[in-house]
Amino acid sequence: MSILEIKNLSYKYGVGTPFEIDALDNISFSVEKGEMVAIIGHTGSGKSTLIQHFNALLKASEGQVLLEGKDINESRESAHKARFRVGLCFQYPEYQLFESTVYKDIAFGPANMGLDKAEIDRRVRKAAEFVGLKESMLDKSPFDLSGGEKRRVAIAGVMAMEPEVLIMDEPAAGLDPRGRKVILDLIKNYREKTGSTVIIVSHSMEDVASVADRIIVLNKGRVAFNDSVEEVFSHEKELREMGLNIPQITKIFSELRSFGFNLSGNVYTVDDAAEEILRYLHKGGN
Amino acid sequence: MIKDITIGQYFPGDSFIHKLDARAKLIVVFLALVEIFLCKNFLSLALVVLFAIVSVAISKISFRVVFKGMKMIYFIIVLTSILQIFYNDEGTVLLDWWKIQITTGGIFTAIFMAIRIICLILVSSLLTYTTSPTTLTDGISRLLSPLNKIKVPVDTLAMMMTIALRFIPTLIEEIDKIMNAQKARGADLDSGNLVQRAKALIPIFIPLFVNSFRRAYELAFAMECRCYNGNNKRTRMKQMKLSWRDAVAFVIIAVMLAGIILLNHFFGAVI
Numbered sequence: 178m179s180i181l182e183i184k185n186l187s188y189k190y191g192v193g194t195p196f197e198i199d200a201l202d203n204i205s206f207s208v209e210k211g212e213m214v215a216i217i218g219h220t221g222s223g224k225s226t227l228i229q230h231f232n233a234l235l236k237a238s239e240g241q242v243l244l245e246g247k248d249i250n251e252s253r254e255s256a257h258k259a260r261f262r263v264g265l266c267f268q269y270p271e272y273q274l275f276e277s278t279v280y281k282d283i284a285f286g287p288a289n290m291g292l293d294k295a296e297i298d299r300r301v302r303k304a305a306e307f308v309g310l311k312e313s314m315l316d317k318s319p320f321d322l323s324g325g326e327k328r329r330v331a332i333a334g335v336m337a338m339e340p341e342v343l344i345m346d347e348p349a350a351g352l353d354p355r356g357r358k359v360i361l362d363l364i365k366n367y368r369e370k371t372g373s374t375v376i377i378v379s380h381s382m383e384d385v386a387s388v389a390d391r392i393i394v395l396n397k398g399r400v401a402f403n404d405s406v407e408e409v410f411s412h413e414k415e416l417r418e419m420g421l422n423i424p425q426i427t428k429i430f431s432e433l434r435s436f437g438f439n440l441s442g443n444v445y446t447v448d449d450a451a452e453e454i455l456r457y458l459h460k461g462g463n
Numbered sequence: 464m465i466k467d468i469t470i471g472q473y474f475p476g477d478s479f480i481h482k483l484d485a486r487a488k489l490i491v492v493f494l495a496l497v498e499i500f501l502c503k504n505f506l507s508l509a510l511v512v513l514f515a516i517v518s519v520a521i522s523k524i525s526f527r528v529v530f531k532g533m534k535m536i537y538f539i540i541v542l543t544s545i546l547q548i549f550y551n552d553e554g555t556v557l558l559d560w561w562k563i564q565i566t567t568g569g570i571f572t573a574i575f576m577a578i579r580i581i582c583l584i585l586v587s588s589l590l591t592y593t594t595s596p597t598t599l600t601d602g603i604s605r606l607l608s609p610l611n612k613i614k615v616p617v618d619t620l621a622m623m624m625t626i627a628l629r630f631i632p633t634l635i636e637e638i639d640k641i642m643n644a645q646k647a648r649g650a651d652l653d654s655g656n657l658v659q660r661a662k663a664l665i666p667i668f669i670p671l672f673v674n675s676f677r678r679a680y681e682l683a684f685a686m687e688c689r690c691y692n693g694n695n696k697r698t699r700m701k702q703m704k705l706s707w708r709d710a711v712a713f714v715i716i717a718v719m720l721a722g723i724i725l726l727n728h729f730f731g732a733v734i
């Protein structure tokens with residue numbers, strides 16, 4: 178059974194006002210256990226709206242969200258429980274820190290789950306270590322940290338709940354290239370170590386191409402593609418019409434192939450590219 | 464939920480009322496409010512009701528939106544009316560039970576008060592529905608500019624008000640976002656007793672305040688970098704000009720005043 182299944186989901190903002198808009202329109206797909214799925218779309222395509230349905234923060238106008246086959250909106254309790262099973266880390270999570278110390282802030286989620294002190298402590302330390310926060314930082318005020326560090330604290334706060342499904346909304350937004358890589362590697366690591374299902378939201382193909390098993394492309398509140406990375410990238414023209422770009426290095430390689438070089442099609446990062454070129458040269462140019 | 468509050472919201476448009484000069488509109492609305500209080504019987508009140516309904520119709524803002532925005536005030540209206548029923552003991556007695564006595568006079572005043580409050584809200588909310596907050600504060604500061612002479616920093620106050628108004632939607636949006644983020648971490652905001660609920664608000668309000676202060680600093684720096692200085696005589700990109708429309712509005716309000724005085728004089732008073 179899929180861990181998460183979305184069935185004919187539609188959502189409208191501002192119903193009954195002059196500002197009513199269709200944010201989501203008849204969305205269906207499912208996510209398997211342990212999978213890493215990327216949801217991609219242009220600004221305003223409905224990504225953030227969509228993922229807020231996965232832990233019952235928003236209730237669909239139509240359609241269902243099934244968590245291991247059970248409708249999460251069945252009752253108030255099931256909706257509340259879903260919050261712990263589906264961990265959602267919002268866009269710019271650093272602006273939601275509030276506690277007096279980093280430790281307490283990371284402990285907020287686990288404490289709400291009603292865990293005992295020892296278990297909370299174990300989880301907080303584990304999550305902090307995971308995102309690369311030093312022990313000495315745990316007693317600092319979260320407001321004294323740098324932007325990137327705050328982001329890590331916020332991510333640790335969600336990871337400490339050890340959700341079965343971890344959803345990250347634009348985890349790398351607003352960071353420099355190195356910061357982006359650190360955060361993305363961290364998420365990749367998290368999945369490898371825990372075997373959790375991860376859904377990562379982004380509008381940058383570059384960020385997710387090398388980490389995701391599957392890409393779901395949203396366009397104006399609808400699913401435009403739902404396929405493997407390779408397959409989605411082969412629709413370059415349609416993607417561009419949706420305001421999305423495939424990674425530059427992938428584009429260069431597809432150009433090279435059209436010139437007759439026998440190169441692989443799934444090259445998404447510069448490292449992949451270097452490897453592929455070396456392989457090609459070793460083989461002696463065929 | 465929190466987004467349903469429409470009082471104070473601005474609905475852009477290009478109706479006759481939208482196009483009135485902000486200063487003129489402020490004065491006209493003020494006079495209209497005074498006139499609503501001058502009404503003494505149902506006939507003069509009918510004149511005011513007519514004025515309010517026609518104004519809303521002209522503004523092209525749907526009645527549904529206007530009445531939906533008043534939702535929160537229905538309670539106050541009902542409460543005031545009920546109090547009126549008990550305070551007035553004129554007219555024939557309809558019900559006499561223990562210490563409570565309901566009379567026709569009481570019923571009439573209750574209805575009168577309800578209609579009067581609805582008119583007050585209708586007219587004053589029309590002001591904010593049809594005037595953008597910046598234009599409105601601009602209008603207020605222009606009307607109050609004579610106070611500059613007695614060293615009241617009208618322009619600075621107006622700028623503060625403009626900024627405050629400008630950030631209300633931002634704050635509402637942010638509260639929504641932070642609430643969702645904390646709920647995602649299992650915060651339970653809508654159950655438990657009063658103390659628990661108040662405690663549950665801490666994770667909402669601390670980030671809200673921190674972010675607001677941060678934004679305030681950033682805004683202040685940005686304004687200073689562009690050499691903002693409250694004392695300078697500032698000019699405006701959009702000059703305010705009175706037009707024939709404003710004259711028409713003043714004539715209507717004057718005629719209504721005359722009508723109310725006449726109707727009050729020739730027919731009996733309810734209150």
Ligand SMILES: Nc1ncnc2c1ncn2[C@@H]1O[C@H](COP(=O)(O)OP(=O)(O)OP(=O)(O)O)[C@@H](O)[C@H]1O
Pocket residue numbers: 190191198200218219220221222223224225226227268380
């Ligand atoms: N709280 C809200 N009230 C009304 N409309 C909203 C609200 N939040 C989002 N919208 C609208 O819904 C649509 C989808 O927004 P959403 O935030 O889901 O986009 P997104 O794909 O996450 O974009 P981004 O990449 O900028 O984060 C947009 O048109 C947006 O204007």
Ligand SMILES: [Mg+2]
Pocket residue numbers: 224225226268346
């Ligand atoms: Mg978003």
